[in-house]
Amino acid sequence: MMFEFRVQAVCPETGARAGELVTPHGIIETPVFMPVGTRATVKAMSPREMEEIEAQIVLSNTYHLYLRPGVELIEKAGGLHRFMNWHRPILTDSGGFQVFSLSGINRIKEDGVEFSSHLDGSRHFMTPELATRVQEGLGSDIAMCFDQCVELPCDEETARKSVERTLRWARRCKEVHRRDDQALFGIVQGALFDDLRKDCARELIAMDFPGYSIGGLSVGESHDEMYRILDLLNPILPQEKPRYLMGVGFPTNLVEGVARGVDMFDCVLPTRNGRNGTLLTSRGKFNIKHSRFEEDWGPIDPDCDCYACREFSKAYIRHLYRSGEMLGARLCSWHNLRYLISLMKGAREAILEGRFPQFRDRFHELFSTGKVL
Missing domain, CATH: 3.20.20.105 (Queuine tRNA-ribosyltransferase-like)
Incomplete structure (x- = not known):
């Protein structure tokens, strides 16, 4: 097929x-x-x-x-x-x-x-x-x-x-x-109105599309409002077809979206943040341009296997940004993308192995600390 x-x-x-x-x-x-x-x-x-x-x-x-x-x-x-x-x-x-x-x-x-x-x-x-x-x-x-x-x-x-x-x-x-x-x-559109979201989803389902996207979120609403709409749509959208949450890329939203039956995500956030020096890691996010990284010889994230984390220190990447070198933005974009791809890979493995609730709890425990290692 x-x-x-x-x-x-x-x-x-x-x-x-x-x-x-x-x-x-x-x-x-x-x-x-x-x-x-x-x-x-x-x-x-x-x-x-x-x-x-x-x-x-x-x-x-x-x-x-x-x-x-x-x-x-x-x-x-x-x-x-x-x-x-x-x-x-x-x-x-x-x-x-x-x-x-x-x-x-x-x-x-x-x-x-x-x-x-x-x-x-x-x-x-x-x-x-x-x-x-x-x-x-x-x-x-x-x-x-x-x-x-x-x-x-x-x-x-x-x-x-x-x-x-x-x-x-x-x-x-x-x-x-x-x-x-x-x-x-x-x-599926409908802003934050439950009945409109449900009506839109049901009408689209009747048209029999091979997959369904959820639009109109991550545009200024709170996380709780986003999750409420996803909770609403989870039992309505067909279980046998893929669901795509459009324009969502913050790590907590990805994990919580997965927990609510979403299969696909996209966002410019990892590359946009990378260009301004903001990094997403297993222990939260931080900006590499901060002075505290001037003599930090450790990797961006010791839990990450990307090229930037394997080969370079935070001190070096900070130097690249201060010097206006484009490699700094490239390395940070490289890391952010790999981190989100790996996060979803980890969620998938946890689902297959029957331990997604533990994966979810552990993610929140670490990500919310905001502690740079």
């Missing part, structure tokens, strides 16, 4: 799942963190380095690639995999979030969204059909329906209209989607 999801184990106490997601470019072991390669590259990392840190799948963005270099050029290159020389699976976001957050929007219509490019101000009109066709041209393994995002906080009527439009657009995406080697996921 081109696309198949197999649940291998479920934690009875929490609902955490370990599975395998079969795609045309390989099998993805879940739960999984997906590094973000917005413009067909994960910032500061080469494809070979991504393979070294065991990235199984990367995410690219329809909005950005549609504007530059354009889907026509990528099709001439033989598709996104060949264009970026990445031979493992790729997921593409529909660009819905970027259309609403990055561009100057003039008008939201039933047909789509009229917007100005953040690059040159040129006018464009993105429709569900166009977003689907662009993703088919890119040739990603997993594509997203075009949806309407809302800012939080928002009132219930605004969220309701967003859900209704998201559902209508999802039907249109599904109607025009033709690639049988690409899975199209529906996106």
